[in-house]
Amino acid sequence: MSRRLELLSLPLDPLDLSGAVETTSAWITAESRTPRTVVTLNPEIVVQSQHNEALAQAIRSADLVTADGVGIVWAARQLLGETLPGRAPGIDIAFELMARHGASLRVFLLGGQPGVPELAAQQAVQRWGVTVVGAHHGFFAAAEDQRIAELVRDAQPDLLLTAMGAARQEIFNQYWGLIMNVPVMIGVGGTLDVLAGTAQLAPGWTRRMGVEWIWRVAGDRRRWNRAPRLAQFVRLVRRERRRLAAREQGR
Known part of the structure; x- marks a missing residue:
């Protein structure tokens, strides 16, 4: 693990x-089976965290926080003067781990x-060829959280892919992480829909440019409410940049 950065009061690991x-992968194969959470940070999650302390705490408690979207890469350059080595979206991490470990990997979806x-x-x-030890939908009430967490625990997976939408999935993994006791727990958004074939993966050119979110929002009316959050993120970064500039001038 390289040094951890701080972006808009949230941690960010430049990997x-x-x-x-x-x-x-090292966490999955470690003998200790220490439970660890992974957050893949994007502009939408950052904006939600400004008004959702439980989400902010889940991000700060995560063992790994990667840059999911190009917006995070841009913000790191604007506010920290850091050029990140690249992005690490949740769907790509999940697919790479399953490809690497194959049948030896116990997965819960x-x-x-x-x-x-x-x-x-x-x-x-x-x-x-992975070993799927459990699968459960994400449409359950908060009152069912403990039952689901215990279901995951009893299945003893090495990898938990939690796809319940931004905020809900991160908070669930962080709150119930010790109960579930999974070496790697990742919030992966719409990854299961893509894998199941009920949602289309963004075209390769959008993913290479880091603008797949534009393609998704434009093509799915259910996602149109996310566009304002992206605009909020840009305003948030620009406001923070002005604050940092003013502080620097005051020295």
């Missing part, structure tokens, strides 16, 4: 995809609508 996979995690499980087995 690219290769570094994130190496780190999480949590999230999506009823039926989606089961379809995703079938695809994961076909593509990488």
Whole structure:
């Protein structure tokens, strides 16, 4: 692990995809089975954390916080003068870990609508030969959280992919992490939908440029409410940059 940065009062580990996979892979194979959480930071999560202390605490408590979107790379350059080595989106970390470990990897898929995690499980087995030890949809009430956490614990996975949407998935992993006792727990957003085939993966050119979110928002009306958060993120970064500049001038 390299030095940890602080971006808009949140931690950020400057690792690219290769570094994130190496780190999480080492956690999976460690004999200690210490439970660890991974947050893949994007502008939407940053904006939500400004008004959601539980989310902010989940991010600060995470063992690994990677740059998911190009917006985070831009913000690090604007506010910290740091050029990050690359991005490490949750979907890419998850797919790389399953490809690397294959049948030796015990995976639990949590999230999506009823039926989606089961379809995703079938695809994961076909593509990488992983051992899926559990699959459960993400449409359950908070009163059911402990039951689900204990279900995960009893399955003894090495990797938990939690796909319940920004904030909900990060808070769930952090709060119930010690109960679930999974070596690597990652909030992966719509990854199970993509794996199941119920959502389309953004085109390669958008992913290479780091603007796949534009493609997703434009093509899915259900995501249109996310656009204002992206604008809020830009305003947040610019306001913080002005504050830092003013402080520097006052010295």
